[in-house]
Amino acid sequence: MSNALSIARRELHSYFASPIAYIMVGLFALLFGWMFYSFLSFFSEQSLRMSQFGMGGPQALNVNEMLIRPLLLQAGIIILIFIPTLTMRSFAEEKRSGTIELLLTSPLTDWEIVIGKFLGAFGLYATMLGLSALNLIWLFAYGDPEPIPIATGYLGLLLLGAGFIAIGLFLSNLTRNQIVAGLLTYAVLLMLLLVAWVGEGAGPIGRAVVSALSMFSHFEDFSKGVIDTTHLVYYLSVIAFGLFLTARSVDADRWRG
Amino acid sequence: MPRPARGSGGPFRESDTVIEVQQLTKRYGPFTAVDGVSFNVGKGQILGFLGPNGAGKTTTMRIRTGYMPPTEGRATVAGFDLQEQPVEAKRRIGYLPETPPLYPDMTVREYLRFVARIKGVPAREQADRVSQVMTRTHVADMANRHCGKLSKGYKQRVGLAQALIHNPDVLVLDEPTAGLDPKQIIETRDLIRSLGGDHTIVLSTHILPEVAQTCQRVVIINKGRVVAEDSPENLTARLQGAASVYIEVDAQGADATPVLSAIPGVTAVSVSAHHGPTTGFEVQSERDIDIRRQVAAAVVGAGYGLVELRPMRMSLEEIFLQLTTSDVPAEAAPTQEVAGE
Numbered sequence: 043m044s045n046a047l048s049i050a051r052r053e054l055h056s057y058f059a060s061p062i063a064y065i066m067v068g069l070f071a072l073l074f075g076w077m078f079y080s081f082l083s084f085f086s087e088q089s090l091r092m093s094q095f096g097m098g099g100p101q102a103l104n105v106n107e108m109l110i111r112p113l114l115l116q117a118g119i120i121i122l123i124f125i126p127t128l129t130m131r132s133f134a135e136e137k138r139s140g141t142i143e144l145l146l147t148s149p150l151t152d153w154e155i156v157i158g159k160f161l162g163a164f165g166l167y168a169t170m171l172g173l174s175a176l177n178l179i180w181l182f183a184y185g186d187p188e189p190i191p192i193a194t195g196y197l198g199l200l201l202l203g204a205g206f207i208a209i210g211l212f213l214s215n216l217t218r219n220q221i222v223a224g225l226l227t228y229a230v231l232l233m234l235l236l237v238a239w240v241g242e243g244a245g246p247i248g249r250a251v252v253s254a255l256s257m258f259s260h261f262e263d264f265s266k267g268v269i270d271t272t273h274l275v276y277y278l279s280v281i282a283f284g285l286f287l288t289a290r291s292v293d294a295d296r297w298r299g
Numbered sequence: 300m301p302r303p304a305r306g307s308g309g310p311f312r313e314s315d316t317v318i319e320v321q322q323l324t325k326r327y328g329p330f331t332a333v334d335g336v337s338f339n340v341g342k343g344q345i346l347g348f349l350g351p352n353g354a355g356k357t358t359t360m361r362i363r364t365g366y367m368p369p370t371e372g373r374a375t376v377a378g379f380d381l382q383e384q385p386v387e388a389k390r391r392i393g394y395l396p397e398t399p400p401l402y403p404d405m406t407v408r409e410y411l412r413f414v415a416r417i418k419g420v421p422a423r424e425q426a427d428r429v430s431q432v433m434t435r436t437h438v439a440d441m442a443n444r445h446c447g448k449l450s451k452g453y454k455q456r457v458g459l460a461q462a463l464i465h466n467p468d469v470l471v472l473d474e475p476t477a478g479l480d481p482k483q484i485i486e487t488r489d490l491i492r493s494l495g496g497d498h499t500i501v502l503s504t505h506i507l508p509e510v511a512q513t514c515q516r517v518v519i520i521n522k523g524r525v526v527a528e529d530s531p532e533n534l535t536a537r538l539q540g541a542a543s544v545y546i547e548v549d550a551q552g553a554d555a556t557p558v559l560s561a562i563p564g565v566t567a568v569s570v571s572a573h574h575g576p577t578t579g580f581e582v583q584s585e586r587d588i589d590i591r592r593q594v595a596a597a598v599v600g601a602g603y604g605l606v607e608l609r610p611m612r613m614s615l616e617e618i619f620l621q622l623t624t625s626d627v628p629a630e631a632a633p634t635q636e637v638a639g640e
Binding site: 044045048051055059060140141142143144147148149150151296298 | 365386404
């Protein structure tokens, strides 16, 4: 485990030594803040209007339903754009520069390398999300939102992102070109998003299959404040499967040489 | 470092053999990159691993460091099989690949700390080890410079520092002097020589003088096969079938060949060059006979001018060419004898 942490530390070091980490964290904070602001102004306009028409007090509209849930759902889509940038260099760059030879000839197991890389990317992703949560403090300062759906929503986002990262790591190990790795990851993740939309018109059985597979449909319940073990198991399986594929492909590369 | 437990299977003599390579074969589809390579390296020895580009040097190196598995055969380090106990075996290997595996965004010190961690150097010894290897490889003055901003020579030396960080039993160096300036090359060779004794070193190179200067034993491979294995001196002696002398004679128009052929011990005389009035001859004699004095006396005695006389020795380069050029069947005979051992 300490070996995996050493790798994770190095990954984080290299994120923060380059502009990548700052751009990612900064851009995500900006986008999230902007989304938050637009949802908030829409929400306050609506509640003002409601109170003007005498339909209950200013709290008649649910802050969780009207603001936080759609915000987190959108954040789920935004991270789809961020994760490939995070994972694309992970293995591809090591292969290009030859440093993979150092890792593979060190007394490490393939799993330690893969988990280390995963934890590194996940660490930066968690930082990104953590900063975005600062926006929500305003809601607690001026309103009374329920904390549980926010917490489960963030848990959902963490799991969704972790699943994306596991997929991205695998794809990053398929090539020594990080641009190719990044584009591949975009394509695969977009497909996982689109599959949910396509499934809408696929009839009852098709819809059930598609929504069982789609990364996003499993995310919705989290944002409602529900932790369903089905969804939890789904995400953990995606993460485990992605990391398994990555470890297998690291091993396969040895044979190919 | 605790004494390693014996590896599973295979006789391993703890006292002398540190690296054991048996019948190593690596195939990529129909292409055989390494074909049944076997050799042992004793403790503290420096082994030169020679071969033309594409001979399978790097592939053999990579198998021996556990980077890739062989198709057939096995490699052990200090008794640990690289396939069966890779982590234990790798703990005992320091490896400098052809391109030093540096992370450009880390400083030299940060990088070496990282390598120390993943090579399993205990946490409290890491800082000391890093300082030690930086001093030893002369990179201490660059400790806080980013690896990406180093000159080629420094990169190479940081690569060497990285290979030494966990004080491994075995050092595998793939062309450690590539890209260095002459002064750095001499320093690096001295460093490698000084590391022999404590460490067992396998040095891959295609620079022949390097082998002659640093190695006690040479393995020459060509097209994936071992074609010769011996000490540099023995290789030179063995392959030199006859001694020969080059002389340049000013015979004033006459032919000096009969005079030279008449010298006792001379087996062949051939004209090798004409420079105006002077003619160059290659005079071969029976092995172990020094005919230089007789040659000089004969030439002067015949009234010719002796312009130049020097012994022709087969350099390692020529041996190397002889061994690795397949269209020289006559010279290949002693080769097989060597390889068969």
